[in-house]
Amino acid sequence: LKLKFAAPSGSWECPTCMVQNKAADLKCVACETRKPGSSSNDDLRLKFAAPSGSWECQTCMVQNKAGDLKCAACQTSKPGAESAG
Ligand SMILES: [Zn+2]
Numbered sequence: 001l002k003l004k005f006a007a008p009s010g011s012w013e014c015p016t017c018m019v020q021n022k023a024a025d026l027k028c029v030a031c032e033t034r035k036p037g038s039s040s041n042d043d044l045r046l047k048f049a050a051p052s053g054s055w056e057c058q059t060c061m062v063q064n065k066a067g068d069l070k071c072a073a074c075q076t077s078k079p080g081a082e083s084a085g
């Protein structure tokens with residue numbers, strides 16, 4: 001067996017398939033296992049995702065229902081709301 005040569009700085013080895021991945025890769029290129037120790041901000045964001053279609057008031061941060069065209073608290077119009085007609 002050859003001595004393992006030093007991997008490029010920042011690269012990481014997939015614990016699942018032992019493939020060397022680049023530092024910039026957040027998932028293994030071979031098996032798509034998540035990079036160990038990588039921050040999971042995306043997971044947190046998903047965990048606190050609002051119900052589908054709901055929207056947050058830019059003014060007072062209140063969560064409104066998808067059907068609401070104005071904020072229930074401060075009457076600010078829904079961002080991107082299309083005016084029918
Ligand atoms: Zn892998």
Ligand SMILES: [Zn+2]
Nearest residue numbers: 057060071074
């Ligand atoms: Zn509001």
